[in-house]
Amino acid sequence: MRLEHLELTDHRNIAHAVLDPDPNLTVLCGPNGQGKTNLLEAVWLLTGGKSFRGAKDAELIRRGCEFSVLEGFFETDGSEKTIRLTVGAKGSQRPGRTAKLNGVDQGRAAALAGNFQAVVFEPDLLALVKGGPEGRRRFLDSALCQVFRPYLVALRRYMRLVAQKNALLKSYDITPNGALLLDAYNEQLAQYGGQIMAHRQKFVEALAPAAAQNYAEISHGAEEFSLRYQCCAAAPTADALAEKLAALRSAELRAGFCLTGPHREDLDLQLDGQPARIFGSQGQQRSCVLAMKLAEATVVGEFFGQHPVLLLDDVLSELDDDRQTYLLTRMGEHQTIVTTCDTAAFARTNGKIVYVKGGQASETPIA
Numbered sequence: 001m002r003l004e005h006l007e008l009t010d011h012r013n014i015a016h017a018v019l020d021p022d023p024n025l026t027v028l029c030g031p032n033g034q035g036k037t038n039l040l041e042a043v044w045l046l047t048g049g050k051s052f053r054g055a056k057d058a059e060l061i062r063r064g065c066e067f068s069v070l071e072g073f074f075e076t077d078g079s080e081k082t083i084r085l086t087v088g089a090k091g092s093q094r095p096g097r098t099a100k101l102n103g104v105d106q107g108r109a110a111a112l113a114g115n116f117q118a119v120v121f122e123p124d125l126l127a128l129v130k131g132g133p134e135g136r137r138r139f140l141d142s143a144l145c146q147v148f149r150p151y152l153v154a155l156r157r158y159m160r161l162v163a164q165k166n167a168l169l170k171s172y173d174i175t176p177n178g179a180l181l182l183d184a185y186n187e188q189l190a191q192y193g194g195q196i197m198a199h200r201q202k203f204v205e206a207l208a209p210a211a212a213q214n215y216a217e218i219s220h221g222a223e224e225f226s227l228r229y230q231c232c233a234a235a236p237t238a239d240a241l242a243e244k245l246a247a248l249r250s251a252e253l254r255a256g257f258c259l260t261g262p263h264r265e266d267l268d269l270q271l272d273g274q275p276a277r278i279f280g281s282q283g284q285q286r287s288c289v290l291a292m293k294l295a296e297a298t299v300v301g302e303f304f305g306q307h308p309v310l311l312l313d314d315v316l317s318e319l320d321d322d323r324q325t326y327l328l329t330r331m332g333e334h335q336t337i338v339t340t341c342d343t344a345a346f347a348r349t350n351g352k353i354v355y356v357k358g359g360q361a362s363e364t365p366i367a
Helices: 036-045 123-130 133-147 149-170 178-219 238-247 249-255 282-304 321-333
Strands: 002-011 014-019 025-029 067-076 079-088 096-101 104-108 118-121 225-230 266-271 309-313 336-340 352-357 360-362
Touching: 002 036, 014 036, 014 360, 025 036, 036 067, 036 118, 036 309, 036 336, 118 282, 123 133, 123 282, 133 149, 133 178, 133 266, 133 282, 149 178, 149 249, 178 225, 178 238, 178 282, 178 321, 225 282, 238 249, 266 282, 282 321
Parallel strands: 025 336, 025 352, 118 309, 309 336
Antiparallel strands: 002 014, 002 067, 067 079, 079 096, 096 104, 225 266, 352 360
């Protein structure tokens, strides 16, 4: 997997920019607030996923414009492909994110899943260890939605069913045929939830040993890092989830909302058998995140058959010298695009430097 060319029009603060990444390392350099992360975000959007910054459609469009356009040319499995992604403002002729692949209309951008893969590492990811379960579920979902189109479909249908079931549980006493409707929701939740859990289990089984090895290399064996998928049922299957839903039926009616399912699952992250969230120092927690994200890149590459593009948003400033050195040595394994305010750390690499200032990008310094 290699991004060869990216062209942006009216994306955030960028009126127009062109990026031709190096096959190995591209360093986006410039002061804060000039558009480096906007370029990185544009690459990520080619995956069909949501912005890794959680941006709404209107925030992706340059002020005063009706839409933005991203066009990426990339090589995958020996063939050339193009993605054209349009983000339309609310009220425009075609609002939301729509996409074309090799000139063929794909409808909504989510349909791009499985064509272009990327893994993003940004400073806020420390919450992957310190934060609540939602961030760790998002970590799993982000990786799996890129690799398995059926996972994305199952996840969307499952979350829609959760919302519908919650609405029913809140008005159960006044809903005609409420019991039959609840049975129908639980049956479908078990079906789609079982698919989600099976994919998560398979992914974590591949991720855990890779992350543990990465952590051992980063820490020089000082601690042992482990991660485990905390399934909501006795097994990651539709039947097991159906049994759990049946067992909690009365409790859910009392609570007024869904008490179990993939939307309430978690990853258990441990250092030497203790919860990393509680007992890990900030440096150790950063190492956990680094180990997991690099493992994600490895596993996504194994599942898909090609290494994803690695996107690093100002992460070196968050790492000490040892972790910086480790990350720099790992960059050669994937095409990498990294943002920084200072190129000094990359002086010993052969990467391409792209200067970013005022929404412009150039391979020569911008005045």
